Amino acid sequence: MFAQVFRTFALVSFILTSMIGPLSFAKEHENKDTLIPRSILFGDPEYIHVQISPDGKHLAYLAPHSGVLNVWVGSANELKSMRPVTNNQKRRVRDYFFSYNNEYILYIDDQDGNENWRIYRVDIKTGEQITLASFNKVQVRVAAVSPNFPDEILIGLNQRRPDLHDIYRLNVRDGKLTLLYENNNFFNIICDDDFNIRLGIETTTDGGGIWYLLDKDFSKSKLMTVAQADFISTYPITLNKTGDLLYLIDSRGRNTAALTSIDLNTRKSKLLADDKLADIQDVLLQPSTKIPQAYEVNYEKPKWSLLDNTLQKDWNYLKTVSPGEFKVIDRSLDDNTWIIVFLQDDGSPRYYFYDRSKGSARFLFAAKPKLNNLPLTHMDPVIIYSRDKLPLVSYLSLPKDVRVSPAKAKFPVPLVVLVHGGPNARDEWGYDSEHQWLANRGYAVLSINYRGSTGFGKKFVNAGNREWGGKMQDDLVDGAEWAIKQGIAKPNLIAIMGGSYGGYATLMGLTKTPTFFACGVDIVGPSNLETFLKTIPAYWKPFYAEMKIKIGGDPETKEGQAFLASRSPLTFVDKIKRPLLIGQGANDPRVNETEAQQIVSMMESQHIPVTYVLYPDEGHGFARPENRLSFYAVAEAFLSEHLHGKFEPIKNDFENSSIEIKAGKQYLPKSLFPQ
Numbered sequence: 001m002f003a004q005v006f007r008t009f010a011l012v013s014f015i016l017t018s019m020i021g022p023l024s025f026a027k028e029h030e031n032k033d034t035l036i037p038r039s040i041l042f043g044d045p046e047y048i049h050v051q052i053s054p055d056g057k058h059l060a061y062l063a064p065h066s067g068v069l070n071v072w073v074g075s076a077n078e079l080k081s082m083r084p085v086t087n088n089q090k091r092r093v094r095d096y097f098f099s100y101n102n103e104y105i106l107y108i109d110d111q112d113g114n115e116n117w118r119i120y121r122v123d124i125k126t127g128e129q130i131t132l133a134s135f136n137k138v139q140v141r142v143a144a145v146s147p148n149f150p151d152e153i154l155i156g157l158n159q160r161r162p163d164l165h166d167i168y169r170l171n172v173r174d175g176k177l178t179l180l181y182e183n184n185n186f187f188n189i190i191c192d193d194d195f196n197i198r199l200g201i202e203t204t205t206d207g208g209g210i211w212y213l214l215d216k217d218f219s220k221s222k223l224m225t226v227a228q229a230d231f232i233s234t235y236p237i238t239l240n241k242t243g244d245l246l247y248l249i250d251s252r253g254r255n256t257a258a259l260t261s262i263d264l265n266t267r268k269s270k271l272l273a274d275d276k277l278a279d280i281q282d283v284l285l286q287p288s289t290k291i292p293q294a295y296e297v298n299y300e301k302p303k304w305s306l307l308d309n310t311l312q313k314d315w316n317y318l319k320t321v322s323p324g325e326f327k328v329i330d331r332s333l334d335d336n337t338w339i340i341v342f343l344q345d346d347g348s349p350r351y352y353f354y355d356r357s358k359g360s361a362r363f364l365f366a367a368k369p370k371l372n373n374l375p376l377t378h379m380d381p382v383i384i385y386s387r388d389k390l391p392l393v394s395y396l397s398l399p400k401d402v403r404v405s406p407a408k409a410k411f412p413v414p415l416v417v418l419v420h421g422g423p424n425a426r427d428e429w430g431y432d433s434e435h436q437w438l439a440n441r442g443y444a445v446l447s448i449n450y451r452g453s454t455g456f457g458k459k460f461v462n463a464g465n466r467e468w469g470g471k472m473q474d475d476l477v478d479g480a481e482w483a484i485k486q487g488i489a490k491p492n493l494i495a496i497m498g499g500s501y502g503g504y505a506t507l508m509g510l511t512k513t514p515t516f517f518a519c520g521v522d523i524v525g526p527s528n529l530e531t532f533l534k535t536i537p538a539y540w541k542p543f544y545a546e547m548k549i550k551i552g553g554d555p556e557t558k559e560g561q562a563f564l565a566s567r568s569p570l571t572f573v574d575k576i577k578r579p580l581l582i583g584q585g586a587n588d589p590r591v592n593e594t595e596a597q598q599i600v601s602m603m604e605s606q607h608i609p610v611t612y613v614l615y616p617d618e619g620h621g622f623a624r625p626e627n628r629l630s631f632y633a634v635a636e637a638f639l640s641e642h643l644h645g646k647f648e649p650i651k652n653d654f655e656n657s658s659i660e661i662k663a664g665k666q667y668l669p670k671s672l673f674p675q
Helices: 002-012 038-042 309-318 433-440 458-462 471-485 501-512 529-534 538-551 558-566 569-575 593-605 625-643
Strands: 048-052 058-065 068-075 095-098 104-109 118-123 129-133 140-144 152-157 166-171 177-181 188-191 197-203 209-214 220-226 235-239 245-250 258-263 269-273 280-285 292-298 302-306 325-331 337-343 350-355 360-366 379-385 391-397 403-405 413-419 444-448 489-499 519-523 580-585 611-615 660-663
Touching: 038 433, 038 625, 048 095, 048 325, 048 337, 058 095, 068 104, 104 140, 118 140, 140 188, 188 235, 197 235, 197 538, 235 280, 245 280, 258 280, 269 292, 292 309, 302 309, 302 325, 379 471, 391 433, 391 471, 413 433, 413 471, 413 501, 413 625, 433 444, 433 625, 444 471, 471 489, 471 501, 489 501, 489 625, 501 519, 501 569, 501 580, 519 625, 529 538, 529 558, 529 593, 569 593, 580 593, 580 625, 593 611, 593 660, 611 625
Parallel strands: 413 444, 413 489, 489 519, 519 580, 580 611
Antiparallel strands: 048 058, 058 068, 095 104, 104 118, 118 129, 140 152, 152 166, 166 177, 188 197, 197 209, 209 220, 235 245, 245 258, 258 269, 280 292, 292 302, 325 337, 337 350, 350 360, 379 391, 391 444, 611 660
16 A cells, blocks of 8 residues: 555655735736736646556546546547546546556545545446445545456555554455455555555654564564664565565665665565665556566656666667657556656646557647647756755746846846745656746746755755754755845845745745745645644554654644744744735645634734635645636736736636635735626
């Protein structure tokens, strides 16, 4: 199970992405035709999440249907045959996959962002849809799939224990559920292709983990112990087809995480691949044997290397197909058909159908074809050194008419420091809607992989321990000061913006360095670290010890409470001197609505202006395109007022949005929200 669950924690652990005056549209740029519409940048893609059926006969993707991203299925050889097989009316289908019997699409969904996932089945021929697993206030997770059981999957349910998931066999034809394993220990469970539970991982009170092998009667024996320093960067990938080799990403005994294997019979470990600068980030597995064939590292840009020379011919050919960096995203079970995506920084991802037997790739579509011929800019990787000499891999996007060469500007412009969430996640090179939006509006955009970000070795990620609002925050300021020294940024026109941890960093930016930033945009960021830790969802409880170490304080002790208060923006509300915009989802299970309410209430009680935007049908971020468009319209007006950039006039940006202005509406122009 929960290899996916663990990676989700490691990548999004908390995902953990002057006073305000009246906003004005008077500064609308005279060259209106150069503005890329928000509706193109932040509307749903026309095609995304492309998959091939196990038998290679059917293609599927997410595409709009009735204005919402739904699953479309058709013949792999004829795009004209594609038709929608799901009919979500409000929120996009979150994730889906083909059943191994090639008859069904299985997909998961929640209710308004509450993360209580349910699983559904739709017949790709008849369109008949049934609910396979749906329980009130219970989270369903897909635990395992196997070609050996084409009519079944394994799922996890936290119905009995909210913090852990029991494992069930689920028959996708009749919906029958059969308990396989009552789980009282493990946050992560790995099964073989025969649906035997082989590996269980439990957390320890010191923030580490213990890996156990399980026999058929579920008796366990210790395989290895993972220390807290390695916890984020050591995790299982899969078992091979025969179930005797475990493949994993492993940072034990080294700095950067390597690809290794463990023979479960002899317990011997073998190094398969590593990189001196960056962790191995992704692994390409042969679809039948599950043997690793290639791996990706990503320091400044992604780079794939082969482990299996039988793919060399394919690799050589695919490099010639399209500009950009390619990635294999899906393969048929017989390995004759691949789905490829090409990534670039100044254009839409492009999908191709690759027939290995013919040695040819067929263009399918671009994810966002409306981006073609628009004035997109490049994203330049740069290495910025922190004040204590840590290399911070960062990404800079400059307005197209300002960029003269990589990371070089004709003249200084306003800057937006765009902070990623997590914080145990990272920024990457490639097309980014927020970068393109802000650069198109006249701003330089800088995303900084501050200490605590993943992908750059365990020393770097653990350098963020106890540094929420401390050295992690200093890294962001150091990056902005670098941009000033390089003649990129105007010193008095720098904004900070981000979601989740990035929202927290925004709030800390306006409290810890109250005059450095001109304004801030906080999206679903915690304001009080004590209440944040006390209100995490139950299924995060296994990681509680690790979270306390990362953040630096235990909310159950006086010492811990004092430390958490010292790193909480709420403690320093009276320091805020710059404009602040807050966006929040009412159903957010990770960063509760109270995190926004607390700081808004305190600011209002001290007569400090703040604008607070709430979405009653959203969770941790804004999934509905109508809500994204409305929020970015408000944010664009906000930034235009305080950084003096361009602004696209309001069109249909608020149509069908659930947006509610809970505070500070008086600071927004009436024309922003037409009745």
